[in-house]
Amino acid sequence: DIVMTQTPLSLSVTPGQPASISCKSSQSLLHSDGKTYLYWYLQKPGQPPQLLIYEVSNRFSGVPDRFSGSGSGTDFTLKISRVEAEDVGVYYCMQSIQLPSITFGQGTRLEIK
């Protein structure tokens, strides 16, 4: 299985300040079809996960533009340009290049200072 490693595991950020989460995969997530199957989800307390970013850098419908994704191959980053109170929760990266072995990172908990 592809191992997804997120850092840091927790983050405390002052509102208005930026935040960044790293996700590294044990194998390249670049498929022969040209797509990179790396996704970012946010799970707010008591809710199911919600998709933020698909295929590394594409914001899902309705996701604020303060969220951005970047990276390639095995190294990826989620950035929040200016953290807001509603961004609290656990962020997960996920790879789906290898069916039937989709895997998630351990999660990064974001709290507000």
Place this chain on the structure above:
Amino acid sequence: QVQLVQSGAEVKKPGASVKVSCKASGYTFTSYYMHWVRQAPGQGLEWMGIINPSGGSTSYAQKFQGRVTMTRDTSTSTVYMELSSLRSEDTAVYYCARDDSSCWGLWGRGTLVTVSS
């Protein structure tokens, strides 16, 4: 509206089976694959498998092979996930998630399954 409605919480004894449902509405049921993901209390997300509601084909994570069965009923636009030989470690919230060209933008609210003697 477009939504996935999951069945209610379950309490099961070790060794029993549980069958969780996920009813789709507001879209063409057979046009989108469905995933099942679980989350143990205070833990991360774990992918269990995928079903094609159109033909019923499935693919399961190796960890659950032999213990999980995913099925669908096109007449009611419902997918099911059955997990057998339950043990305490299977206590978790089970989610269904619609796959839209690899974007899982629609999730059910989750079903808590508690395994306890």
